[in-house]
Amino acid sequence: MAVFTEVSDKAAKALLKRVPLGDFVSLRGIEGGIENTNYFLTTSQGEYVLTLFERLRADQLPFYLYLMKHLAKAGVPVPEPQADGKTGDILLQVEGKPAAIVGKLPGKSQLAPQAAHCQSLGEVLARMHQAALDYPRQQPNLRGLPWWNETVPVVLPYLDTATAELLRSELAYQNHVAQSSAYAALPRGPVHADLFRDNAMFEGETLTGIFDFYFAGVDTWLFDIAVVINDWCIDLATGAIDKARADALLAAYQAVRPLQACERELLNAMLRAGALRFWISRLWDFYLPREASLLKPHDPTHFERVLRARLAAPYHLI
Ligand SMILES: Nc1ncnc2c1ncn2[C@@H]1O[C@H](COP(=O)(O)OP(=O)(O)OP(=O)(O)O)[C@@H](O)[C@H]1O
Numbered sequence: 001m002a003v004f005t006e007v008s009d010k011a012a013k014a015l016l017k018r019v020p021l022g023d024f025v026s027l028r029g030i031e032g033g034i035e036n037t038n039y040f041l042t043t044s045q046g047e048y049v050l051t052l053f054e055r056l057r058a059d060q061l062p063f064y065l066y067l068m069k070h071l072a073k074a075g076v077p078v079p080e081p082q083a084d085g086k087t088g089d090i091l092l093q094v095e096g097k098p099a100a101i102v103g104k105l106p107g108k109s110q111l112a113p114q115a116a117h118c119q120s121l122g123e124v125l126a127r128m129h130q131a132a133l134d135y136p137r138q139q140p141n142l143r144g145l146p147w148w149n150e151t152v153p154v155v156l157p158y159l160d161t162a163t164a165e166l167l168r169s170e171l172a173y174q175n176h177v178a179q180s181s182a183y184a185a186l187p188r189g190p191v192h193a194d195l196f197r198d199n200a201m202f203e204g205e206t207l208t209g210i211f212d213f214y215f216a217g218v219d220t221w222l223f224d225i226a227v228v229i230n231d232w233c234i235d236l237a238t239g240a241i242d243k244a245r246a247d248a249l250l251a252a253y254q255a256v257r258p259l260q261a262c263e264r265e266l267l268n269a270m271l272r273a274g275a276l277r278f279w280i281s282r283l284w285d286f287y288l289p290r291e292a293s294l295l296k297p298h299d300p301t302h303f304e305r306v307l308r309a310r311l312a313a314p315y316h317l318i
């Protein structure tokens, strides 16, 4: 359960005096999620999600929150941050932590997605990329290559020789790719960068929304696509690509925005990058956990397997 900071009913009631969303009914800690403290907040007006940001600094948050607002306004299914009635601020303070309230999406996560779910997601992903293009705020992907270069040396001492060698060589490969002209040509803009199955809601096969934008940043669109494929379109036991789902996702994406030649060329390289990014962050969470308590870190070896699968069987569009 990810409640790092306890929020009292009293604090929630005080919050509702500032953010006019009706009268307090109940507050319930949400299980799942490893980054932030999340509560379902029910009021006389509806259901909301209250998030207290545990790692992110207040100066990083406007990028995420205003991006969500921008996307919601553009018709992308994203929960809209709610504002303080007096100041208009969407970045709030609760229990001494930066916080936000967003609308609760209906439905549930589809943890065993089929091609139809991947198709819905592919379409929304492309619409999101396009809708974010005129978003004026700038923030890099804070879990991008510089962070990988910084964090790999921190986790290497915990790994056996063969695993450390794979991590080192993949990092070297990604540094090499980042220098290439094909990489420089990749189209980019604000991306979600963490759009896993547990960050989207469905009712049946209908996608009701995507959320948890707190790793968003400006990066290549292809990296975002790769992160999605690595989670939504694989055999979870082996990490191998499920071609039917990956093809469905990419076809739906391309019906909105066709991939460019440089994107086709670097698809497998970015699939490797996506696997590396989450392998590193999971190693980091596993070996250097925060004090926080009830946290159950995600399994790092999963993304080691995903990476090995992309190396053994590169995925290319025909
Ligand atoms: N807007 C929303 N609508 C409905 N449910 C939500 C919403 N936001 C969060 N949740 C629920 O809360 C859970 C945890 O939220 P979230 O994934 O944002 O946590 P996190 O700690 O930031 O996560 P992660 O580990 O994925 O980075 C989700 O799995 C979902 O069940």
Ligand SMILES: N[C@@H](CCO)C(=O)O
Residues within 6 Å of the ligand: 034, 035, 194, 196, 278, 281, 282, 298
């Ligand atoms: N999606 C991440 C969790 C942090 O957002 C992972 O599965 O490692």
